[in-house]
Amino acid sequence: MSDLTIGDVARESGIKINTIRFYEDRGLLPAPPRSAGNRRLYDPAAVARLRFIRHARELGFGLPAIADLLRLAGHPEAPCAAADAIARQQLAEVEARIRSLSALRAELQRMADCGAGSTADCHVLESLGDHSLCAGPHES
Amino acid sequence: MSDLTIGDVARESGIKINTIRFYEDRGLLPAPPRSAGNRRLYDPAAVARLRFIRHARELGFGLPAIADLLRLAGHPEAPCAAADAIARQQLAEVEARIRSLSALRAELQRMADCGAGSTADCHVLESLGDHSLCAGPHES
DNA sequence: GCTTGCTCCTCCAGTGACTGGAGATGTTAC
DNA sequence: GTAACATCTCCAGTCACTGGAGGAGCAAGC
The missing domain is CATH 1.20.5 (Single alpha-helices involved in coiled-coils or other helix-helix interfaces)
Known part of the structure; x- marks a missing residue:
């Protein structure tokens, strides 16, 4: 159903596949579940998160700053x-x-x-x- | 006389010693003559050149673009x-x-x-x- | 002459934020 | 069944530095 491959997510977010894996490695994107064949299966929310990251990068934010921003986004009461x-x-x-x-x-x-x-x-x-x-x- | 060590030049230009050597390696700064003890001896003009490079870097120019700019500014007779x-x-x-x-x-x-x-x-x-x-x- | 302390030398490894490729495997279309 | 493509992991390279190791030059004080 709404399971997306890394290719789908890359297309929709405008971020390259290798970069998505890099962000996962850096902890900006949670590691998604895998298919039987070991492929990453993304939730549509991952696209939103990646678009957020992309936009923040375009604005000149470094990855640590983006990680902060994402953490803040996860705690709206902060x-x-x-x-x-x-x-x-x-x-x-x-x-x-x-x-x-x-x-x-x-x-x-x-x-x-x-x-x-x-x-x-x-x-x-x-x-x-x-x-x-x-x-x-x-x-x- | 007006021979400057790499340390002097670094202080006056605001560029670190290692970075100056790196620029020399990349051809942005001509290799200066050496002392008997193999130290680099700079002309005061090197400070101006390095300040130019530093400023251009702060403006986001890549080193090849800076090389172009230096060629342009450095040949007034062109x-x-x-x-x-x-x-x-x-x-x-x-x-x-x-x-x-x-x-x-x-x-x-x-x-x-x-x-x-x-x-x-x-x-x-x-x-x-x-x-x-x-x-x-x-x-x- | 010797030691202390600083500067400088070369070379090399690491950073951030990717990017691209190799070689292997999974998946899909015909 | 097989060709084409997508994806996997791992690794090397990019740019513009930055910092450190290990060694040598040099000036001052004793």
Whole structure:
């Protein structure tokens, strides 16, 4: 009936088969029951869980953060503060990246616009070498 | 004179010693001359180059893209026609990156706006779950 | 000259988050 | 029955580092 193979789940979640097994290994997805022939048999809820993981990955969350999020999702009575903090931390990082990229884009646009001249007056190196242009997010 | 050790360069550029050697190995930094005792002796220009690399890495560029950028910025005499294509290609990449990061930011902002309560009425997990909320996953 | 303590050298293994392949087995269609 | 495909486990490789082992260079103090 609603038993899905790993291939079905991969198609529906948009996550590759090997990656699904990898997530299982990392504890993000519970190990599903197996068929007589040792194939994984998934519950449709696994698709939702994988879509959750995929979306979180696209948003830049690391697997440990996603594991936290999933644990919180499993305990709806828990305070929201922890999930909120994770999101806020990501947000700060994303905003810093956008600021830095906007500065770089300006320089690249200048270069692309430089017409018949040389690159001598392009300031990409300065732009990227200058600390003051970025919000200086060291590591994540 | 102005010969710097790898430690000096690491301190001034904010890149770790091992990473500097790694960049040398990958061809992003030219192999510097050595002292009698086999230590690397850097020119101050190496610091600028490393700061450039560091910043570009923080912006999410891969090492091959950074090599392109360095070639572009490091040859001011190069005819613009040759540089133009690289610049435009990098620009397209930067713009795509900004677009996806902006979408991401909107979502994280929405997520971070969750009112203080329990995860039951927190939107973080809902927005990450897309439409198919991770409603009551049997244990975490 | 000797020791202490730091820096630096090379080489190699490990990380995170996958990705892809080998070789074997299960399942399905004709 | 057999061909084609899906899946299994295990393992190696990717990228961009990071850290450690084991050894050598070097400057200062005794």
